Amino acid sequence: MPSSPLDLTNFSSLLTEEERMLQEAMSDFATQTLKPHIQDWFDSATLPAKELGPQFGQLGALGMHLEGYGCPGASAVAYGLACMEIEAVDSGLRSFVSVQGSLAMFAIHHWGSDEQKEKYLPKMAAGEYLGCFGLTEPDAGSDPASMKTRAVKDGDEWILNGTKMWITNSPVADVAVVWARTEDGYAGFILEPDMEGFSAPEIHKKLSLRASITGEIVLDNCRVPDSHRLPKVNSLRGPLTCLNEARYGIIWGALGAARDCLVTTIDYTQTREVFGKSLSNFQLTQAKLANMAVELNKSTLLALQLGRLKDKGELAPHQVSVGKLNSTRIALDIARECRTLLGASGITLEYSPLRHANNLESVLTYEGTAEMHQLIIGQALTGTSAFR
Structure with missing residues (x-):
C-alpha cells in the first residue's frame, strides 16, 4: 500500500x-x-x-x-x-x-x-530581519499600474504617501520593500519601521490565513533617503518579476496542503466505521480518493517539470501561471472533497482539510487571481491581450 x-x-x-x-x-x-x-x-x-x-x-x-x-x-x-x-x-x-x-x-x-x-x-x-512586500493597495490588486502610492523627489530624499493593503508580515517586519509611482514610472524603496510617517497596523478577524500576520502599510509624508531606493528598476517589471518568484513557490506549496488533506482523509476513512465496516471499504469513498490522488499526482508532475525548466533558466511567465492556476484549483477541490469524507469531524481543527480549504481560498486569489492567470495563459495561446 x-x-x-x-x-x-x-x-x-x-x-x-x-x-x-x-x-x-x-x-x-x-x-x-x-x-x-x-x-x-x-x-x-x-x-x-x-x-x-x-x-x-x-x-x-x-x-x-x-x-x-x-x-x-x-x-x-x-x-x-x-x-x-x-x-x-x-x-x-x-x-x-x-x-x-x-x-x-x-x-x-x-x-x-x-x-x-x-x-x-x-x-x-538568517531570519534576524523579517521582510514584507508592499504592492497591493485597497483599490489596486490585480491592476498594479493603477496604484495610488506616490513618491516625490525632494533633494536627497523621497516623500512617500499612500496605503498598501493585505501585506503579510508588515506589522512585524524590520524591512519593507514598497512600490510607488514616480514622475518617471515606478520605483521600489526599502523602508524601515522607525522611519517617520511609516506605520503598519495589523488586520484582524480573518477567516483565512489565520496563522499568518497580515497588515497594512500606511505612508504619511514618509521621508526615505535616496540610498533606500532600489536603483536597478523604474517600471512595473520590478514588482512583477518578484510576483513570478512567489507564484512559483505557490505551485508546490498548494499541493503540499492538498497532500496533507488526502493523507489525513485516507487515514480517517480507514478507521471510521459506517454500517459495520470502515468508510474506506465503500466504492464511492474509493472513487473519491482515487480521483483526488490522480489529480494530485498529475499536478505534482507538472510542478516538477516547471521546476526543471526554471533551473535551466527556461521558465516563461505564462508557464508559471499554468502551474499556479492548476495547483490552487486542484488543491482547493481536494480540500473541499476531503472535508465531505470527514463528515462532521471535518469542521473541527482536529482535522486539517477545512483549515487548508479556508487558507486555499486566499491562495487561489493572491499573487494573481485565477482569472488573471487565465488571461495570461489566454494571451500566450492567442497572442491577444484581454486584460482591459
Missing part, C-alpha cells in the same frame, strides 16, 4: 538524492516543530514570527534559491519541495517563508545595489 498518495507515480524516483534529503529534512522540521502548534496558532489567529524567523534561517529556507549574501543558492526544485513540506502544515507558514525570500529578499537581490544587498540580505537569510 502506498505510504503517500504520490507513491502512485513513484514521484520520489524523479528527484536527485540531494533533493530527497532536503525534502526529508524540511518534512522533519515541519512535522516536529510546526505541526504540533498549528491548531493553536490558527485558532488564536497568531504566529510567533520573530521566533520562527531564525529557525527557518538555520534550515536555509529563507531566500533558499538565491545566491550569495548568506543565501543557500539551492535549486528551484529544492525550493519547491521545501514549500510543499511547509504548506503541508499550513499556507500561512509557507506565505511567511515566501514573502521573506521570494518577494522582499528577491527584490533586493535582483534590483538592489551592492550596498543594499550587503546590509539586508545576510540578516534576512
